[in-house]
Amino acid sequence: MHERVSGRSALDARGALVSRLLAGLGPARDYLGIALLGVVLWLLLAETNAFYSSVLAAILIWTIATSGLNIIAGLGGYPSLVQGAFYGIGAYGSAIAMQWGQPYWAAVPEAMAAAALLGLVIGVVFSRTRGQYFAIGMLFSGLVVALILNNWRSLTHGALGLTVEFGFANIDQLNVAIAATATLALGFFRFVSRSRLGWRLLTILENEDLAEHIGVPTTRTKLTGLVLSAAIGALAGTLIGQYNGTISPDLFDYFVGFVMFVALSVGGAGRVLGPLLGSVFIVGVPNLLNLPSGIGLLLAGLIFVGVSILLPGGFMSAIDALLLRLRPKAGPP
Amino acid sequence: MSGFLEVEGASKAFGGIHAVEDIDFAVPEGEICGVIGPNGSGETTLLGLLSGTYRLDRGAIHLKGRRIDGLSAHRTVQEGVARTFQTSRLLFRSPLAANLAAAAAARPIASGDPATEPAELLALVGLAGRGGTVCSSLSNSEQRLAMVAVALATRPHLMLLDEPAVGMSPGEAAALAHVIRRIRDERGATIIIVEHNMHFLMGLAERIMAMNAGRKLAEGTPAEIRRDPGVIAAYLGA
Numbered sequence: 001m002h003e004r005v006s007g008r009s010a011l012d013a014r015g016a017l018v019s020r021l022l023a024g025l026g027p028a029r030d031y032l033g034i035a036l037l038g039v040v041l042w043l044l045l046a047e048t049n050a051f052y053s054s055v056l057a058a059i060l061i062w063t064i065a066t067s068g069l070n071i072i073a074g075l076g077g078y079p080s081l082v083q084g085a086f087y088g089i090g091a092y093g094s095a096i097a098m099q100w101g102q103p104y105w106a107a108v109p110e111a112m113a114a115a116a117l118l119g120l121v122i123g124v125v126f127s128r129t130r131g132q133y134f135a136i137g138m139l140f141s142g143l144v145v146a147l148i149l150n151n152w153r154s155l156t157h158g159a160l161g162l163t164v165e166f167g168f169a170n171i172d173q174l175n176v177a178i179a180a181t182a183t184l185a186l187g188f189f190r191f192v193s194r195s196r197l198g199w200r201l202l203t204i205l206e207n208e209d210l211a212e213h214i215g216v217p218t219t220r221t222k223l224t225g226l227v228l229s230a231a232i233g234a235l236a237g238t239l240i241g242q243y244n245g246t247i248s249p250d251l252f253d254y255f256v257g258f259v260m261f262v263a264l265s266v267g268g269a270g271r272v273l274g275p276l277l278g279s280v281f282i283v284g285v286p287n288l289l290n291l292p293s294g295i296g297l298l299l300a301g302l303i304f305v306g307v308s309i310l311l312p313g314g315f316m317s318a319i320d321a322l323l324l325r326l327r328p329k330a331g332p333p
Numbered sequence: 334m335s336g337f338l339e340v341e342g343a344s345k346a347f348g349g350i351h352a353v354e355d356i357d358f359a360v361p362e363g364e365i366c367g368v369i370g371p372n373g374s375g376e377t378t379l380l381g382l383l384s385g386t387y388r389l390d391r392g393a394i395h396l397k398g399r400r401i402d403g404l405s406a407h408r409t410v411q412e413g414v415a416r417t418f419q420t421s422r423l424l425f426r427s428p429l430a431a432n433l434a435a436a437a438a439a440r441p442i443a444s445g446d447p448a449t450e451p452a453e454l455l456a457l458v459g460l461a462g463r464g465g466t467v468c469s470s471l472s473n474s475e476q477r478l479a480m481v482a483v484a485l486a487t488r489p490h491l492m493l494l495d496e497p498a499v500g501m502s503p504g505e506a507a508a509l510a511h512v513i514r515r516i517r518d519e520r521g522a523t524i525i526i527v528e529h530n531m532h533f534l535m536g537l538a539e540r541i542m543a544m545n546a547g548r549k550l551a552e553g554t555p556a557e558i559r560r561d562p563g564v565i566a567a568y569l570g571a
Contacts, residue, residue, distance in 0.1 A: 199438030206424040213384065213422075215410035215439035215487050 030190050030272070038183030045175045054243075055287045057175070059279045060182040061239050066264045066275035067185040068232025072225040073261060074189075074270035075198055077205030079131070081257045082122060082138040085145035086230040088252025089115040090237020092149060092156060095164040095247060104167025108238050112231040118145075119230030123223040130208070142254040149249040161248025164241040178239055182276075185232055190272045192228070201225050205270075259297065262304045268316025277315045337362040337523060338383075338491060342392035343402075345378055352378040354547040355392075360491075360525060360540075365517055367538030368527045369558070371567060375547040376527040377419065380493045383525070384416040385409030396491060411441055415489035419496045421476040423468040429455070429479055430464035436486035450486070457519070458482045458512050474505040478512065485516065492516065494526045498533045506530060510537045535559070543567070 045056050069083040093111030098104060126137040149156050156162065168174045192198050200221045203211040211218050241247050259282060267278025281303050286296030311318050338360040345353040353375045360366045368376045381387040383394060385406040394402040401412050424432045433451040455461050458478045463471070471479055477497055484492055494513070498506040510533060516522050528534040534541070535555040543550040543558055545567040551558060558564055 196438045199435050202427075203424060203435040203439065206426055207422060210418075210422040210424070211435075211439070212406035213386070213410065213416060213418075214436040214483060215407050215441075216435075217405075217407045 027194065031187055034183060034187045034190060034272070037186070038179055041182060042176060042179035045179050046172060053175070055284055057178055057243055058287060059276075059284045060178050061236050061243065062260070062263060062279035062283045063182050063276045064185040064239065065233045065236035066260050066267070066278060067182075067189045068229045068236070069260055069264050070189050070229075070269065070271075070275055071192055071201070071232070072222070072229040073264060074274065075193060075201035075205065076222060076225045077201075078222065078225070079135040079261060080138050080226065080229060081135055081261055082142045082145075083229065083233045083260045084252050084254065084256030084258070085142040086115040086119060086233030087237040087240070087256065087260075088145060088149055088249075089118060089230075090234030091164075091241040091247045091252065092162070092237075093234065094238040095162045095241050096155065098165045098167065099162075104165075104238075104242070107167070108235065111238050112234045115230040115234030115237075116227045119227045120223060123226040127219050127222060138257065139254060142257045146249060146252060146254045149252060156249070159249060161246055163246050164244070166245065167242060174239075174242055178243070181235060181239060185235070186272055186276065188232070189275075193270070193272065197221065197224060202270075259300060262300060264314075266304055266307045266314055268314030271314070271316040274314055274316050281315070337397060338525075339395045340383075340392070341394075343379070343382055343389055343394065344391040345375075345382055345387055346390055347378075351547045353382060356544075356547075356549050358542055358549065358552065360523060362490075362523055363517060363521065365513065365524045365526065365537060365539050367534045367541040367555075368525060368544065369529070369531070369534065369541060369564075370544035370550070372529070374544040376544055377495055378547075379544070380416060380495050380525070380527055383409075383491075384414055384493055386416075407439070410439070410487050410489075413488070413490035414493065415484035415487045415491070416493035417477075417480040417484050417495055417497060419499065421473070421480060423476060423479055423483065425469040426467065428465050428467055429460065429471070429482075432468060432479065432483050433464075433486045436483050439487070454482045454485050457485070457515060459508060473500045474502070474509075477501065478509065481509075481512065481516070485520065485522075489522055492522050492524045494524065494528075496528055496530075497526065498528060498530045501530075503532075506533045509533075513537060 041056070041060060045053055045060070048056070065083060065087050069080060072078050072080045090111045093114045094104070094107040097107035097110050102110065122141045126134055129137055150158055168177065200211070200216045203214070203216050204218055204221060208218055240251070263278035263282035264275055265278070266281050267276065268274030282300045286299055291299060307314060340356060340358050343353055343356040344351070356379065368379065370376050378387065382389055382402065385404050385408065389402045392402070393400060396412060396414065399412065401409055401414065404412065424435060430451045433454060437450065451464055455464055458481050460475060460478055460482060463475065468476065468479060477499070481494070481497065498509055501509060513524060514537070517524055526534060526538060538555060540553065541555055541558045542552045543561065543564045550563050550567060551561040553561070
């Protein structure tokens with residue numbers, strides 16, 4: 001009995017030391033964790049068989065796109081349903097730029113800039129709308145982009161789609177790029193969430209009327225958030241083009257932005273790892289089960305409904321609750 | 334004129350209703366100034382005009398010689414004007430300390446030590462140790478004080494308090510009056526208070542402007558206002 005008690009307290013002491021060391025690392029701890037996660041994801045991407053690797057690649061590319069969405073929607077609380085369009089601009093923009101003779105590394109910032117510009121225009125047009133009106137405006141904007149991709153045949157070849165030049169030496173390099181970009185996207189979100197921009201977006205999320213009155217330039221803050229979301233969405237789009245080798249408008253249809261919003265909500269909006277968890281459930285599970293895309297969407301919808309009812313904060317909130325239960329009980333607060 | 338806050342010919346109409354009509358007044362630096370009037374006299378609209386919530390139809394507002402009417406609400410905050418609201422407005426789902434951090438993050442340039450400042454502000458308004466409490470769990474009077482702390486976190490030269498004592502017990506209101514005096518004495522802020530609690534305001538304000546139907550009715554010390562026949566008529570409907 002005595003033995004067991006002392007063993008337990010030694011364990012507690014060691015645990016306390018570890019947590020004190022981790023606390024001493026401060027923000028570096030989060031970035032370290034994200035970097036470690038990135039290495040694990042890269043190993044999984046590189047070492048598993050082709051099928052699992054392709055499912056994981058799809059998850060990670062969606063993680064990048066939804067991490068971008070997490071800035072305007074997760075921090076700012078604005079239901080941006082247009083992320084699929086920025087994703088499409090990234091894919092088409094980089095593919096077209098490469099057709100015009102640009103290397104991949106140059107095509108990426110160009111596609112991101114194009115999406116950012118589109119985000120700015122959409123943001124200015126809808127900057128005075130909130131809530132469901134903003135959501136409708138975003139859905140409408142996504143529809144316009146989908147229509148352009150379908151009908152500007154001289155540039156996009158319409159429904160036939162485009163063949164994308166491969167910009168890497170081999171698939172291993174592309175896997176490294178996907179894992180590294182996903183890691184950077186998660187890390188960038190972590191950085192933004194604790195920055196002044198992140199605080200300002202959170203103020204807008206909670207009380208936009210108050211935000212103006214404590215000095216937050218709300219319109220400029222929202223535009224900045226939307227532009228960053230757009231650029232990161234486009235970055236994800238350039239990678240899906242590289243991975244698939246071909247792109248067609250149906251990959252970027254108007255409802256894709258809606259599904260991205262669902263993925264973010266399922267994972268945990270405003271949380272660093274929310275996009276990854278959401279993408280696992282919304283992209284990974286249907287792909288692993290090899291479901292036809294219509295059935296996959298249906299399953300995603302069911303997951304969304306279930307999570308909305310049972311875990312309003314997404315799966316991240318369930319993990320929080322679990323960690324809270326596992327943590328050794330401290331003294332009274 | 335005082336050279337601190339000067340309002341000239343301020344007018345604002347909503348549709349056909351003249352909420353504020355041709356108001357002239359000046360507030361010297363460091364004064365605690367009260368604004369009273371029967372409900373609907375335009376006091377809250379006047380605060381809205383001073384804080385950039387509304388734009389003037391006519392007239393001008395100068396703060397320290399700089400024209401501030403026509404600026405958006407966040408630019409007005411940057412000019413040094415902060416306000417509170419009749420109904421509590423806070424980031425209700427966040428801890429109180431996060432509300433203060435949000436105000437600090439809203440400043441155009443990072444300044445001061447964000448770690449020590451919230452504790453100082455909370456002590457000043459009498460909410461020491463409450464920084465970790467989520468705002469929705471604060472009591473009504475604590476929420477009123479929290480709004481004052483958030484307004485202070487923007488580092489204002491001029492604070493506009495819209496019925497700060499509403500819903501407070503006499504004891505809580507007395508504590509609030511003490512806090513407001515300390516803000517003026519220790520932070521050097523000039524304060525304008527709109528209030529219907531006469532007992533609270535008469536003991537706190539150094540000068541009072543009485544309004545009725547959007548117009549200035551009288552201006553003077555609390556004792557003068559109490560004796561003013563026009564003010565008595567407006568309140569009692571004589």
